[in-house]
Amino acid sequence: MPTLGQNQYGKAETRVVRIVRDGPVHHIKDLSVSVALSGDMDEVHLSGSNANVLPTDTTKNTVFAFAKRHGIASPEQFAIRLARHFVTGRAAIHTARIRIEEYGWDRIETPGTARHSFVRRGQETRTTQVVHDGERWEVVSGLTDLTVLNSTDSEFRGFVRDEYTTLPEARDRILATDVHARWRYGWSDEREPAPDWDRAYAGARRDLLAAFAETYSLSLQQTLYRMGERVIENAPVIDEIRLSLPNKHHFLVDLEPFGLENDNEVYFAADRPYGLIEATVLRDGVPPRIATD
């Protein structure tokens, strides 16, 4: 009979977001936590007895509950706490391996706003497309994967309800998205001076971030329009901007079964499915040219 070799089990990639609310100043920790447990696990493999098996679902719940109960000072400290809990709590578990990826967020600094807006560190890509037919020029530039998050000042209420609607109204939710933006420059004639491309890029990026941070959001659609509007208003060289914004849902974790209150502090960051909100914002009187697919 073959023998059972090394084995381990647990919940991989639990996406936990912990918000600490220090008055209007919020702090964010965003982790992907993978738990792998090993020990006396022969029976579950060989006879099917689950007597030594702490469910992977429980390991996931423990991650969320510990985020609330102990906070997340650092990934190392959080991982040590989890590993100690699993190994000391159950005689059958001999080893716990905790892997954590932490995603870094920087504050979006805008004058006069509360401090609950963040931009993910180092993921965005600058893009451009130039089309020339020997006479005219068309320059469509933009960015992708500019990930932003507001930890408050976002609602979603008053929407249509039909027999399939279960979504509760949200009065204070996380609003997070990966900004995908393409904007078309008005410049098309080489005899006219071309825009300062780097300056225009920096300005559009700054306006997108500022409008995201400063808008009290009633929907992602409304925030999208404000972002596009800010770019068009501040950049005379840009005639049209198309935004594609995935709504990166963050669900409040129910901690009540563990005797803990979740005061908008611990969220499960779902990766899919996601809402996808797309629209073009145009300077008055210009025809739309950016492809909508």
Ligand SMILES: O=c1[nH]c(=O)c2[nH]c(=O)[nH]c2[nH]1
């Ligand atoms: O900002 C939002 N817009 C929607 O259209 C929508 N739909 C949904 O389920 N959640 C949200 N959020």
